Amino acid sequence: MNIPGYNLYTNDLHATNTRGVNVYVRRTLNSKRSIPIVTNTYNxxxxxxxxxxxxxxxxxxCVYRSGSPEVARQYETNLLETLIWAANTACSHKLIAGDFNHPGITWTPAPELPDRVNTSSPQSKFVECVRGSYLFQHITKPTRYRSQQTPTLDDLVFTNEREMIVNMLRLEPLGASDHIGISADFLFTPSSPPMNKTTPNYNRGDYESLRNALDIEWKRELAGLTAQEMTNIIEKNITDAVEKHIPTRKHQTTSGDYTRKPLWMTRTAYQKTKRKRNLWIRYLNTKDNSDYQQYIKARNEATHANRRARRDFESKIAQESRHNTKTF
Structure with missing residues (x-):
């Protein structure tokens, strides 16, 4: 089904043992399909x-895992490989959602398995995959309600950072479905369409002609005028002269198209900061003391690396400013 104003992305419906998985993306967004680079494709x-x-x-x-144990087990490796690929992509923001059909896992939001679960079971492998991928799961209450059956939590929403999702709501089921609807706000700023911007090219200006154009008998020109009228005339003369004698250049700009890292942050400091954040997410999922100790160590390393990078950057500016004041 097509929705006006949206692009439809769907899976290969002709593949073996597949269901319809669709994602609608607003056409104003710059989107494209991504093909997982894995040994075994999860269709x-x-x-x-x-x-x-x-x-x-x-x-x-968007993922669907079959509710049939036989079918799900057959493609379990494909699913886990695909999730690991997604978690390791270079994308700064990750949003993974779908019906994973793992009702035996409790999310608080850290995943918890029932007692005496075999470590080789699909549930155990799935939990280890999520923990190892540093993904955060946001749904903690049942999402599937069927008459005379215990409600289960089958639908999951993962992100690579906890703060990426806010205002999550539980909605009425769509049509005759026994799954509730989920609505949430995802914190992400899409790119703006390129804009043709024209700016003066002062390096190629005809300053001799500009000087002659502004060689005006200002005392006579401004005689008897108010301050505001004088300002308007001076501004108009300068603007006209610049437009006539300074060429322009066109270039495309995109809103927000600049790096987010501070100028002083080195690659080492950035990597250690990123590792600290990932270990914190892992600890939130596991609540394990050893994971917390790893986070503490990474936090200290990141703090020292950032302080060193900032200090070296400021020292470099101070040294260079002695010979080049523009550096400062």
């Missing part, structure tokens, strides 16, 4: 990349 999924501001990218994934 019951769709992946899209949306370009954002400041060179950011959003990876959107």
């Amino acid at each position: 019951d999924s769709v992946w899209i990349i949306v370009n954002g501001s400041r060179n950011s990218e959003l990876l959107i994934g």
Whole structure:
């Protein structure tokens, strides 16, 4: 079904044992299909990349895992490989949602398995995959309600950072479905369409002609005028002279198209800061003391790396400003 104003992305409906998985993306967004680079393709999924501001990218994934244990087990490896691929992409923002049919897992939001679950079971492998991928799961209450059956939590929403989703709401089921609807706001700034911007090219200006154009007998020109009238005349003369004697150049600009990292942040400091953030997310999922200790170590390393990078940057500016004041 096509929705006006949206692009439809769907999975391969002709593949074996697949269901219809669709993602609608507003046409005003710069989006494209992404093909997972994995050994075994998981056909019951769709992946899209949306370009954002400041060179950011959003990876959107929609997944369906079969409710049939036999079918699900047959393609379990494919699903896990695809999730690991998604978690390791270079995209700054990741949003993965779908019906995973793992009702035995409790999310608080950290995943918890029932007692005496075999470590080789699909549930255990799925939980380990989520923990190892540093993904945060946002749904904690049942999403599937069927008459005379215990409600289950089958539908999951993952992001690579906890703060990316806000205002999550539970809605009425769509049509005759026994799954509730989920609505949420995802914090991501899409890229703006390129704009043709014209700016003066002062390097190629005809300053001799500009000087002659502004060689005006201002005392006579401004005699008897109010301050505001004088300002308007001076501004008009300067503007006209610049437009006539200074050429322009055109270039495309995109809103927000600049790096988010501070000027002082080195690659090492950035990597250590990113590792600190990932380990914190892992601890939130596991609540394990060893993971917390790893986070503490990474936090200290990131703090020292950032302080060192800032100090070296400021020292470099101070040294260079002695010979080049523009550096400061």
